[in-house]
Amino acid sequence: MLEIEKSACNGCSLCENICPTKAIKMKDGYCGYRYPIVSKDKCIDCNLCNVKCPINLKKVSNNFMKCYAAHIKDKNELEKCASGGIATSLAKKVIKEEGVVFGVSFSDNFKETSHIKIDRVEDLYLIQGSKYTQSNKDNIYKEVELEVNKGKMVLFVGLPCEIAAIDSLMPKGKRRKLILCELVCHGPTSKKTLQQFVEFLEQKYKSKMSSLNMRFKKEGWEHPYLKAEFENGDVYIEKLYSTKYGQAFYLLARESCYQCRFKIDNSKADITLGDFWGLPDNNEIYDKNGVSICICHTERGVQMLFSLKDILKEEVELVDAIKDNEDVVNPRKLNAARIKFSKLFNKHSLSQSLLLTKVNIAIMDKINSIFRRKS
Template identity: 35%
Template structure:
């Protein structure tokens, strides 16, 4: 029987709940809004499957040699509507065209992030773009497993821990499964997101009907949060001024496991890893037009083959992976824990979201992000022996 004694040991991946033959594990929300497994002891038969599939307790060592690429879609509209370069959409379309099924994250009518699946091009649109809130897997692993057993091609996208959870749940490899994960900063609390949505609805006098966490009205580097309301009004604010983005990027509302992540590594279980290519202006400036460039890791033979199939649809250039991660340290480093995190969640039920954010997330995001990136880049350069050379170039 699975038992969570330290919250940083549970990612909320739902693998245990999906695998339970008696369906006696329910994912229950804690005071911070994160889901953890709760076991109905009366129904439990002590089969041990829940413990067997926990990806944190049974972490796999992956031996691969990922290749890194700078990429973006030649379809300007897809690229504009995507978080970075639009590569996810192109891969998803390949799977749909072959009669497959694509799993990803949508925001439902209540603005809750949930995993769902698409079987048509039209349905894919809801998956496009980042959702900066932890998604609820629900029974997505079970559903994906059923499609795989019917020999349908399945693309499953999610955070690294969600992909690890899927692989652990399946307990075998499938040739018709293709997995995409992301370079994940960390997953914010659904309660914090709900609190923010309620604040905006109260402020605007209308229900939120849509959200875009990465609107590019001010460009890709300085993206905006966009909310659409039922009364036709629209809210849009850049990442350094939006209250929710302040809480997210200041690490005030992340899941405990994100601060001790077991899946931050360059050796991943996914076939493809996608991310924003921060630092592209330094590494391949000719591919930086502030419209969004993806950093892509091809982690497996299937991943490399997929990129080859997309060559006519993308602009792509192979890059040095060590240099790329200098500017993208979240690939291998856990998010730092904000010292005010505990106080943030203690007050989350007491203060409106604006006062909560002003109280605990007042330092400039831009200053904080630049400092973190500089510190991380220096560590990587030192580790790879490039620090001395970098200093000479800067001088």
């Protein structure tokens, strides 16, 4: 039977994927995050869930790290991506090689996010851009395993705990042509957050949402905006951290995120991608619409990056790349506002919880400035 402290569970859903009797189901729990629930009558005590749970994986010290600043060359494409568009470039390359890509898309009504599989360049837009809500996994790891076993080139893009789940299922020797790409992460929001935010906007505009971009580059990439469009033609554009969603993104994370074990010193990925905060704008590689940090942990990661012909890149020292991006190295920090908000949000709506936490817009503006490049 699954033995995991609720506070340690990162919601990767590997246990649900691999349970041979389907005794484990992920269900909405604290603050709308999903947690595994075990049907005792179906459990056969095989212990697979405990053995494979990524939080039980041994820490490995990661010595091979090469670091690059990079972005996709095409200006139009870059605008559509979260930071430097390297995840998009990797996905294009893999699809060109007749491979498959696993990434995160919104559901049709924008109220949920899920990992999906794509194998056509025309579908790339579905996974482009950051969705700051933890994805539903369904049977995704088993699908990855299936594609890898077919001998296909496979790219999986996900958060570090999701990459650790794949590493647990398919340790290095078994990966064949699988490339694991993780995103720097300071903790995703929950399904409940996204659902209530979308419903709030739909009520406000009296129309269904027709598109959502959480990293709209209205003033370039360093000043993130959220843009939502509606079926009636209305458009909502606001600084990300001034929206109810952005405020929740700042305040809320799973309990496990505060003790995340999968920062770069224990990464299981081939490549880690994040925002290259702090890159001086007189640097040759700088582009106001986004530059990514690309940390390669394996030779395969370096080979993949060097095979991308549609990007500009420059090798940089790791210390320089991460000096303004603490999330690469350390888990997010708990503070009084975060504790208060999650306790409230577990019982109340998003709007009420923000009101009762008394989130100050002036403070959120400061956070906007922390998020962007430090000059």
